[in-house]
Amino acid sequence: MVRxxxxxxxxxxxxxRYKKLARSLQSKCYLIxxxxxxxATLQLASWATNxxxxxxxxxxxxxxxxxxxxxxxxxxxxxxxxxxxKIALGTTLTAFSGQPTxxxxxxNGSISQGFADAQIAAFVNGIASYxxxxxxxxxxxxxxxxxxxxxxxxxxxxxxxxxxxxxxxTAFVAGVEAECKVGLSVYPEHYDVGWHITSxxxxxxxxxxxxxxxxxxxxxxxxxxxxxxxxxxxxQELFGSDTKSFHVGRAAQGGMxxxxxxxxxxxxxxxxxxxxxxxxxxxxxxxxxxxxxxQLGEIWEIxxxxxxxxxxxxxxxxxxxxxxxxxxxxxDKDLSTDDIKSVELRVNPEVMVLTGKTDxxxxxxxxxxxxxxxxIGLLYGEATPSQFTNEVVKNQTVVDLRKKVNVTExxxxxxxxxxxxxxxEDGRKLEKHVEHAKGSIENPLTDxxxxxxxxxxxxxxxxxxxxxxxxxxxxxxNNMTDVAKIRGLY
Amino acid sequence: MVRxxxxxxxxxxxxxRYKKLARSLQSKCYLIxxxxxxxATLQLASWATNxxxxxxxxxxxxxxxxxxxxxxxxxxxxxxxxxxxKIALGTTLTAFSGQPTxxxxxxNGSISQGFADAQIAAFVNGIASYxxxxxxxxxxxxxxxxxxxxxxxxxxxxxxxxxxxxxxxTAFVAGVEAECKVGLSVYPEHYDVGWHITSxxxxxxxxxxxxxxxxxxxxxxxxxxxxxxxxxxxxQELFGSDTKSFHVGRAAQGGMxxxxxxxxxxxxxxxxxxxxxxxxxxxxxxxxxxxxxxQLGEIWEIxxxxxxxxxxxxxxxxxxxxxxxxxxxxxDKDLSTDDIKSVELRVNPEVMVLTGKTDxxxxxxxxxxxxxxxxIGLLYGEATPSQFTNEVVKNQTVVDLRKKVNVTExxxxxxxxxxxxxxxEDGRKLEKHVEHAKGSIENPLTDxxxxxxxxxxxxxxxxxxxxxxxxxxxxxxNNMTDVAKIRGLY
Numbered sequence: 001m002v003r004x005x006x007x008x009x010x011x012x013x014x015x016x017r018y019k020k021l022a023r024s025l026q027s028k029c030y031l032i033x034x035x036x037x038x039x040a041t042l043q044l045a046s047w048a049t050n051x052x053x054x055x056x057x058x059x060x061x062x063x064x065x066x067x068x069x070x071x072x073x074x075x076x077x078x079x080x081x082x083x084x085x086k087i088a089l090g091t092t093l094t095a096f097s098g099q100p101t102x103x104x105x106x107x108n109g110s111i112s113q114g115f116a117d118a119q120i121a122a123f124v125n126g127i128a129s130y131x132x133x134x135x136x137x138x139x140x141x142x143x144x145x146x147x148x149x150x151x152x153x154x155x156x157x158x159x160x161x162x163x164x165x166x167x168x169x170t171a172f173v174a175g176v177e178a179e180c181k182v183g184l185s186v187y188p189e190h191y192d193v194g195w196h197i198t199s200x201x202x203x204x205x206x207x208x209x210x211x212x213x214x215x216x217x218x219x220x221x222x223x224x225x226x227x228x229x230x231x232x233x234x235x236q237e238l239f240g241s242d243t244k245s246f247h248v249g250r251a252a253q254g255g256m257x258x259x260x261x262x263x264x265x266x267x268x269x270x271x272x273x274x275x276x277x278x279x280x281x282x283x284x285x286x287x288x289x290x291x292x293x294x295q296l297g298e299i300w301e302i303x304x305x306x307x308x309x310x311x312x313x314x315x316x317x318x319x320x321x322x323x324x325x326x327x328x329x330x331x332d333k334d335l336s337t338d339d340i341k342s343v344e345l346r347v348n349p350e351v352m353v354l355t356g357k358t359d360x361x362x363x364x365x366x367x368x369x370x371x372x373x374x375x376i377g378l379l380y381g382e383a384t385p386s387q388f389t390n391e392v393v394k395n396q397t398v399v400d401l402r403k404k405v406n407v408t409e410x411x412x413x414x415x416x417x418x419x420x421x422x423x424x425e426d427g428r429k430l431e432k433h434v435e436h437a438k439g440s441i442e443n444p445l446t447d448x449x450x451x452x453x454x455x456x457x458x459x460x461x462x463x464x465x466x467x468x469x470x471x472x473x474x475x476x477x478n479n480m481t482d483v484a485k486i487r488g489l490y
Numbered sequence: 491m492v493r494x495x496x497x498x499x500x501x502x503x504x505x506x507r508y509k510k511l512a513r514s515l516q517s518k519c520y521l522i523x524x525x526x527x528x529x530a531t532l533q534l535a536s537w538a539t540n541x542x543x544x545x546x547x548x549x550x551x552x553x554x555x556x557x558x559x560x561x562x563x564x565x566x567x568x569x570x571x572x573x574x575x576k577i578a579l580g581t582t583l584t585a586f587s588g589q590p591t592x593x594x595x596x597x598n599g600s601i602s603q604g605f606a607d608a609q610i611a612a613f614v615n616g617i618a619s620y621x622x623x624x625x626x627x628x629x630x631x632x633x634x635x636x637x638x639x640x641x642x643x644x645x646x647x648x649x650x651x652x653x654x655x656x657x658x659x660t661a662f663v664a665g666v667e668a669e670c671k672v673g674l675s676v677y678p679e680h681y682d683v684g685w686h687i688t689s690x691x692x693x694x695x696x697x698x699x700x701x702x703x704x705x706x707x708x709x710x711x712x713x714x715x716x717x718x719x720x721x722x723x724x725x726q727e728l729f730g731s732d733t734k735s736f737h738v739g740r741a742a743q744g745g746m747x748x749x750x751x752x753x754x755x756x757x758x759x760x761x762x763x764x765x766x767x768x769x770x771x772x773x774x775x776x777x778x779x780x781x782x783x784x785q786l787g788e789i790w791e792i793x794x795x796x797x798x799x800x801x802x803x804x805x806x807x808x809x810x811x812x813x814x815x816x817x818x819x820x821x822d823k824d825l826s827t828d829d830i831k832s833v834e835l836r837v838n839p840e841v842m843v844l845t846g847k848t849d850x851x852x853x854x855x856x857x858x859x860x861x862x863x864x865x866i867g868l869l870y871g872e873a874t875p876s877q878f879t880n881e882v883v884k885n886q887t888v889v890d891l892r893k894k895v896n897v898t899e900x901x902x903x904x905x906x907x908x909x910x911x912x913x914x915e916d917g918r919k920l921e922k923h924v925e926h927a928k929g930s931i932e933n934p935l936t937d938x939x940x941x942x943x944x945x946x947x948x949x950x951x952x953x954x955x956x957x958x959x960x961x962x963x964x965x966x967x968n969n970m971t972d973v974a975k976i977r978g979l980y
Contacts, residue, residue, distance in 0.1 A: 194767030277684030
C-alpha cells in the first residue's frame with residue numbers, strides 16, 4: 001500500500017494531471033505539499049462562503065441525508081442509553097441555560113428537559129450522538145464527521161429561526177468537508193501522537209458550518225476558523241470514559257461560539273491554520289500539508305462517510321462481523337459456544353493499540369475491548385447497545401468467553417479485515433475470514449439496514465409512533481421550509 | 491547558564507540532596523525525570539486535596555494577596571479599556587446566561603451588565619484580566635498565573651456562597667501551584683512549538699482551584715484534572731488579537747466545567763496527565779517530566795510571581811525601562827526626541843520572536859511590537875494602557891520614531907536585560923544598560939507601585955471612591971467570612 005506521495009505543489013498545481021493523480025491515489029496515500037501554502041485558511045473560508053446548494057451533487061445530497069438522520073438517531077438513542085448526556089445536561093441546565101431555544105434530542109420526552117439554550121444544546125447533543133460509539137466514520141481519517149457539525153448546526157438553526165432545509169444541508173456539507181480536509185492534512189501523525197481527531201478538527205468543521213448558516217463573509221469566516229482552531233479538545237487517554245463524548249460536545253460548542261464571537265467583531269487571525277504557530281503546525285509535525293484544500297468541492301469527503309453497524313470502536317468491526325457469522329454457523333452445525341476452547345483472532349496491529357482492554361469494567365470500556373466484542377458477537381449473535389451495558393460486561397458467561405480470546409497482530413491484515421477462528425473442546429475448528437467488515441466502504445449498510453438502526457435506537461428512546469415521525473422528520477430536513485420548526489414534528 | 495539537568499528519578503528520590511540540588515538549580519535549569527512516574531495526576535490531586543490554609547507560609551500568603559488584587563485591578567481596568575471583554579459579554583449574556591450569580595468585574599457600573607452566570611463570568615473576567623497584557627508573570631515558564639485560576643474561582647465562589655476568605659486563598663494557591671508545576675514540566679518545548687502556555691496549563695490550574703474550593707476528594711479531583719487537561723486551548727498565532735485573551739477566558743470556563751461535571755459523576759481518567767496519550771505526552775515531547783511534582787508544597791511557585799509594570803509582552807519590559815530612563819535624561823540634558831537619528835536596541839533573540847511586529851496597526855498588535863514600545867517609552871516617558879490605544883499606534887510622531895528603531899539580537903543578553911542607545915542628529919549618544927527590568931524578580935514593583943498600578947486602572951474604570959473601596963476589598967479577601975458577598979463591598 002502506498003502510504004506517501006510527495007507532490008511539489010505549487011509547481012505542479014493546478015495541472016489536471018496532478019488532480020487526477022491525487023484523485024486516483026487518495027484512498028491509498030496521503031498528500032504532502034512541499035511548496036509554500038500560506039493561504040489555507042483563506043482557501044477554506046472562501047470555498048465555504050461561496051458554496052451553494054446547487055453545487056451539491058445527488059451523491060453528496062444522499063450522503064448528507066444519511067449522515068444527518070444517522071446522527072439524529074444516535075443522539076436520540078444515546079441520550080437515553082448512557083449517563084453522560086444526562087449528567088452533562090443536569091450539570092448545566094439549571095445553572096447555566098439562557099433562553100431554551102434549541103432541542104435536546106432524546107430528552108424531549110420531558111418538556112422540562114427537552115430544550116436549552118443553543119450552547120447547551122450543541123454540547124449535550126454532541127455528547128449524546130457520540131456516546132454509544134455508534135455513529136459514522138470517514139475511514140481515511142477515523143473522523144466521525146456528523147456529530148460535532150450537526151450538533152452545533154441544529155442548535156443554532158433553531159435559535160436563529162427561518163433556516164431553509166437547503167441552507168441547512170449546504171452548511172452541514174461545508175462543515176463536514178472542512179473537518180475532513182483539515183483531518184486529511186494531518187492524519188495519521190496527528191492521531192498517532194494521541195489526539196482525538198474527531199473533536200480536534202470538529203470545532204473547525206462546526207465553525208465553518210455555523211458560519212455558512214449565518215452567512216459570514218470570507219474574512220469573518222477566517223476569523224471564526226481561527227477562534228475555533230485555537231480550541232484543541234480531545235486526547236485519546238479519555239477513550240473509554242464519559243469524557244470521550246465530552247470532546248464532541250465541547251468541540252460543537254467551541255466551533256459555534258467561535259462564529260458567534262467573530263460575528264460580533266471579535267478578532268482572531270486570518271491564518272489560523274497555516275501560520276507558523278497556527279493549528280497545522282502546533283498539532284502536527286506534517287510540513288505544509290494543505291494540498292487537500294485544493295480538492296475542496298472536487299472530491300467530496302461526505303460521500304465516503306460510512307455508518308457503524310455496531311456501537312463500538314470501528315477497528316473491531318471486522319472481528320464482530322466474523323463472530324456474528326460464526327455464531328449463526330455454530331447453531332447450524334449444532335455446536336455450542338459453551339464448548340469453545342479458544343477464540344483465535346488475527347487482526348491489524350491497530351486493533352490492539354486502540355481496543356486492547358482485556359478486562360473492561362464498564363460498558364464504555366467494553367467499547368474498546370476486542371476481547372469483549374468477540375465474546376458478545378459469538379454469544380449473542382449481534383452487537384447492539386444492549387451488549388454494551390455494565391451488566392453484560394460483568395455477566396459471568398461473557399467474562400469466561402472473553403478470557404478465551406487470543407489476539408495475533410498481523411500487519412498484512414487490513415484494518416477492515418479479520419480472521420476469526422473458533423477451536424472447540426472436541427477438536428473441531430470453524431474459521432471466518434472477513435475481507436471487508438459490514439459498514440465499510442466496500443460493504444456498506446443498505447438503506448433498509450440504516451433505517452432499521454435508526455428505528456431500533458429511537459423506538460427504545462421515545463416509542464414506536466414518535467420514532468416513525470422522527471424518521472420522516474430527519475430524513476426530510478432538506479425539504480423543510482424552516483428547520484427551526486423541527487421540534488414540533490415528532 | 492545551565493539549561494538541563496537530568497535526575498534519575500526515582501533512584502535519587504527522595505534524598506535530601508536531590509531536593510536541595512533541585513531547589514538550588516531550579517531557576518537556571520529544568521528537571522527531567524528519566525524513571526517511570528505513573529502517578530503524576532494522583533500526586534497533584536492528592537497534594538491539592540490535602541492542602542490546608544495552615545500550610546501556607548507568610549510569603550505564600552503575601553504573594554497570593556498581591557496576585558489576587560493585581561488580577562482584580564487588571565480585570566476591572568481591562569473590561570473598560572478594550573473591546574474584547576465587552577464583545578464576549580455581549581455575545582453570551584442575553585442568549586446564554588442562566589442565573590446571574592457572579593460578578594463581571596469592571597462591568598458592574600451598570601447593574602444590568604454587572605452579573606451573569608458563573609460560566610459566563612469566568613469567561614469574561616478571564617478575558618478582561620488578560621486583555622491589556624498587564625497582569626502577572628511566572629518568569630520561569632512565562633505563565634501568567636492568576637488570570638485563569640482567579641476568574642474561575644471567584645465565579646464559582648459567588649455562585650456557591652459561604653466561602654471563607656481562607657478557603658478561597660487556599661484554593662487559589664492550589665490552582666496556581668498546579669498550573670506552574672505542570673508548566674515547568676513541559677517548558678520550554680511546549681511553548682516553543684507554539685502553544686500559549688498560560689491557557690493550556692490554565693484549565694488544569696482552574697480545575698484544581700475550583701475542585702479544592704468545592705472539596706472534591708482525591709479521586710474526583712483526578713477525574714476533574716482529566717476533563718480539564720483534554721481541553722487544550724491556545725496557540726501563539728492568536729497573539730495580537732482578541733483571541734489571545736479568549737484563551738484565558740475559555741480555559742477558566744473549561745477548568746470550572748471540568749470540576750462541575752466530575753462532581754456530578756462524569757467519568758474521565760485517573761491518569762490524564764501522565765498516561766501515554768495524556769496531556770504531558772500529547773502536548774510535549776519531554777519524556778516523563780514530572781519531577782517538579784515532587785516539589786509541590788516545598789518550592790512555592792506563587793512566591794516567584796511577578797507583576798507587570800507595563801501593559802505588553804514581558805520580553806519588551808527591559809527595553810521600555812531603558813527607554814523611559816532615557817526619556818527622562820533627554821529632558822535633563824536638553825535633548826529632544828525630535829532630534830533622534832536612530833534608536834539602537836541590543837536584546838535577547840526571544841524578543842524578536844515574540845514581539846517583532848514592525849508596523850502594528852492596532853493597540854493589541856502594538857503590545858507585541860518592540861518598535862512601538864521603544865518609541866512610546868521615549869516619547870511619553872511612560873508605558874501605560876494609554877500608550878497602547880489605536881490612536882497612539884497611528885500617531886505620526888510615534889510612527890516616525892518607530893521607523894528609527896533598529897534591533898540587534900544577542901544571545902548573551904538575558905531576557906530581563908537590554909541595551910538601549912539613542913543616536914542624535916548632532917552626533918551625541920546616550921546609552922542605557924538595563925540589567926534587570928522593572929518588574930523582574932530582582933527588581934520587583936514595590937507595594938506602593940503595585941497599589942498605584944491598581945488604583946490607576948480601577949479609577950479610570952469605576953471612579954475614585956469605588957476604586958479605593960475596591961482596593962480595600964480585594965486586598966482583604968483573605969479575611970472575608972464569605973467571599974460571595976464581594977459584590978456589595980465596592
